Amino acid sequence: MPHLLIHRSTITLPCLTAHSTQSFCRLDSVGLRRPPPYRVITTTTCGGSINGVNRAIICMANPRRVKMVAKQIRRELSDMLLTDKVLQYAVLPEAALGADRYLSSLTTISDVEVSADLQVVKVYVSVFGDERGKEVALAGLKSKAKYVRGELGKRMKLRLTPEVRFLEDESLERGSRVIAILDKIKDENKKKATNDESGEFADGSNDDMEWEGDDIDDEGIIYVK
Amino acid sequence: MAKAIPRTGSRRNVRIGSRKSARRIPKGVIHVQASFNNTIVTVTDVRGQVISWSSAGTCGFKGTRRGTPFAAQTAAANAIRTVVDQGMQRAEVMIKGPGLGRDAALRAIRRSGILLTFVRDVTPMPHNGCRPPKKRRV
Numbered sequence: 001m002p003h004l005l006i007h008r009s010t011i012t013l014p015c016l017t018a019h020s021t022q023s024f025c026r027l028d029s030v031g032l033r034r035p036p037p038y039r040v041i042t043t044t045t046c047g048g049s050i051n052g053v054n055r056a057i058i059c060m061a062n063p064r065r066v067k068m069v070a071k072q073i074r075r076e077l078s079d080m081l082l083t084d085k086v087l088q089y090a091v092l093p094e095a096a097l098g099a100d101r102y103l104s105s106l107t108t109i110s111d112v113e114v115s116a117d118l119q120v121v122k123v124y125v126s127v128f129g130d131e132r133g134k135e136v137a138l139a140g141l142k143s144k145a146k147y148v149r150g151e152l153g154k155r156m157k158l159r160l161t162p163e164v165r166f167l168e169d170e171s172l173e174r175g176s177r178v179i180a181i182l183d184k185i186k187d188e189n190k191k192k193a194t195n196d197e198s199g200e201f202a203d204g205s206n207d208d209m210e211w212e213g214d215d216i217d218d219e220g221i222i223y224v225k
Numbered sequence: 226m227a228k229a230i231p232r233t234g235s236r237r238n239v240r241i242g243s244r245k246s247a248r249r250i251p252k253g254v255i256h257v258q259a260s261f262n263n264t265i266v267t268v269t270d271v272r273g274q275v276i277s278w279s280s281a282g283t284c285g286f287k288g289t290r291r292g293t294p295f296a297a298q299t300a301a302a303n304a305i306r307t308v309v310d311q312g313m314q315r316a317e318v319m320i321k322g323p324g325l326g327r328d329a330a331l332r333a334i335r336r337s338g339i340l341l342t343f344v345r346d347v348t349p350m351p352h353n354g355c356r357p358p359k360k361r362r363v
Contacts, residue, residue: 065363072363075261078323082348103344106320108328110294126328128344156363172294172325176332179298183336 066114069158073121074112076155077148081107086147090140105129107137110169114162121162124169134168141166250276252315252342253308257301257330262289264297264326266304268316276311279304281326294329301333309337317343 061069080087089096091107111124125141127134141148145164153161253276256267267278281296284303290296316339320327335341 068363072361075323075361082323082346083350101345103346106327106331106344106346108325109323110325110328128328128331158363172328172332175295176298176329176336180336 060116061118063116066116066118069118070112070114070121072156073114073123073152073162074109076152077112077123078109080148080151081109084151087141087144090144091137093136093140105133105137107141110172118158119160119162121164123164123166125166126169126172138166138168249312250308251313253313253317254319255301255304255316255334256319256321257326258321259297259324259326259330260322261292261324263291264300264324264330266297266301266330268304268308268313277304277307292325294325297326297329298333300326301330302337305334305337305339309339313339315340315342317341317345319345319347321346321348323348 081091092103092105094104106128108126108128109123110126113122113124114120125138127137129137145166149161149164152164248270250270252271254269254271254273256265256269258265258267263281265278265280268276270276279300281291281293281300284296284299286293286296286299316334318331318334318341320331331341331344
């Protein structure tokens with residue numbers, strides 16, 4: 001990976017609680033001015049004996065690079081959803097029958113999270129449509145996870161193509177629900193205000209109490225998951 | 226949905242339609258172009274003549290915030306506001322491009338009370354035509 005070598009000066013190593021101090025001393029003694037961007041983590045078996053150690057080399061990439069890779073994966077996956085026939089048929093089965101011009105559900109990739117070592121990618125998918133469309137789309141995507149991983153490897157030049165996991169993203173829907181409730185409250189308040197203006201002013205305090213009551217009730221609705 | 230082709234030499238007849246008077250259009254088409262950095266929402270009539278448009282940039286968002294779903298839904302709400310007063314009840318939605326604006330704008334349109342008849346995806350798909358830009362290296 002050329003980038004790992006070039007960015008040697010900007011790498012910040014995360015602090016782990018592994019027994020890696022020994023490895024640091026050894027590497028420094030070799031003569032490198034800065035330790036390479038990986039740590040050798042030694043773990044002992046439950047007996048505590050040194051004989052049964054397992055070593056694992058873990059590559060931690062630059063956080064800026066992680067963000068760039070996440071953005072690129074997002075572009076590639078969105079492009080795949082738009083152009084690739086296999087994925088489209090998986091998400092929307094009626095497209096295979098030819099009914100692809102008028103959609104019953106719309107799938108969008110809202111977010112991509114990449115782990116720090118670029119090995120696991122969590123893709124958050126938001127589906128617009130009814131309940132059945134959501135289930136079908138998510139199930140179709142999950143069944144094509146291996147295919148997506150292969151396609152991603154063909155399109156992007158990465159040393160190790162990450163494992164792709166699809167997750168449902170409810171945040172857009174939740175936000176839409178919250179805004180709908182807020183709009184409803186605003187309309188109700190406006191209606192009450194116009195009613196007050198046209199009617200008498202004696203009910204000012206009552207309306208305040210009602211508004212507080214409405215807000216508390218609606219807050220309960222908003223925070224229900 | 227073929228537009229009438231104007232005859233050459235008679236350009237004075239092309240724009241004789243109503244300019245600023247509010248036409249009552251019960252049915253329209255909403256085009257949503259959702260790129261990664263911005264979302265543009267255009268409301269037209271069935272023939273394709275633009276009635277009103279709005280985008281995340283014109284709604285006051287600048288820079289990276291234009292690409293967020295919240296910006297997309299404010300743009301959609303803004304574009305629809307003028308049209309709802311004109312009495313549009315049904316609309317067909319045409320979605321173009323990847324991006325978060327697809328979902329967010331659709332939800333905003335549904336929330337506003339306009340009946341969605343159809344949702345279509347009209348992302349331009351070449352049958353292997355122009356050469357795409359070079360691959361970005363990460």
